[in-house]
Amino acid sequence: MANPAVSVIVPVYNAEHYVEQALTSLADQTLDSLEVVVVLDAPTDSSAALVESLVESDDRFQVIPLRQNIGLAGARMIGLDAASGDFVGFLDADDWADPDMYARLHDGAVSQHADIAGAAHRRVTPTGVTEVPFPVPASALSDRQSIRAALTHGHSNRMLWFACRSIFRRAMLVEGGIGFDERLRTGEDMVFNLRAFGAADKVAVLDDVLLNYRETPNSLTMSPHLSFVADSLQLSYDLKLQAARELGLGPDFERDLNRYVIENSFPRLLSNALADPTATSPRRAVRAVLTLPMVREAAADVPLRGSGLPRGIAARLALAKARQPLALSVLHRRSSAAAHGDLARGSRRPLSD
DSSP, X not given: OOOOSXXXXXXXXXOTTTHHHHHHHHHTOSOSSEEEEEEEOOOSSSHHHHHHHHHTTOTTEEEEEOSSOOHHHHHHHHHHHHOOSSEEEEOOTTOEEOTTHHHXXXXXXXXXXXXXXXXXXXXXXXXEEEEEOOSSOGGGSSSHHHHHHHHTTTXXXXXXXXXXXXXEEHHHHHHHTOOOOTTOSSSHHHHXXXXXXXXXXXXXXXXXXXEEEEOOTTSGGGOSOOTTHHHHXXXXXXXXXXXXXXXXXXXXXXXXXXXXXXXXXXXXXXXXXXXXXXXXXXXXXXXXXXXXXXXXXXXXXXXXXXXXXXXXXXXXXXXXXXXXXXXXXXXXXXHHHHHHXXXXXXXXXXXXX
């Protein structure tokens, strides 16, 4: 029996309010040759019962229950091991796919002899919906050399974001030993995308808007304090540097990565540290952030002059360079309060991981 054209891997953890929409969107796919691997990551709500009732009569679905929660990266790896499709895709349990998403992506990959096919997506928030195109045009991803050139700026052009908007040739992943690092609890998509796109000979890009990406107050990037954030972001940084060096991406990639750290990871680390209920003082909390190798390297590498950084980010960088943790904690809290006020009025988007 022939392999399915596409396997879609869906990790599920405490998603009782969203998982029905996600799985129904997969049951309604127009692609005939589809496999869906649902990994129940030991949810503590009613997600497991909902999943079982939704898919029990559909033989395209297989459900893998886990006894212990292992996180998104680990659950995706369980799904990858079980998948048999020629291509694999990923859908988070709080997102959903348009009915023709996987048919369109598969047709694009096959017709263009591509190892990866990606499309635009919708960003869905409580305040509205925004269409987000695939960040790099097809003309820039037509061969391995051009793909790696685009990856050099993979943070600033957002090529490394959102694994769920693409499908990947499974043989390419298997042969390259490419997967999700189970030690990562955040930032896992970027490391995976860097290695996957770096292994591809061609990428097909569709203009179609096919994925609906939901941002919720309970998402990792919106939570006030998570104990694993600093270690996970540092590990992600190290793994990206390692992969980039293996791919020969050069110093331009490191500069792009360090700017991303200053604009995105550094503010998130500050927010996470200042929200830590075990921190003895704001100064000590921020000092711990400033001692992280990724923060030290990025602060030293990114210039204040001529970089075009937003004013608030530039002010944080100046205080990081001057090693002023108390002043940095005050500035960050004031800036964050103002940003949250703007976000509540719908004029600002939250930081991505």
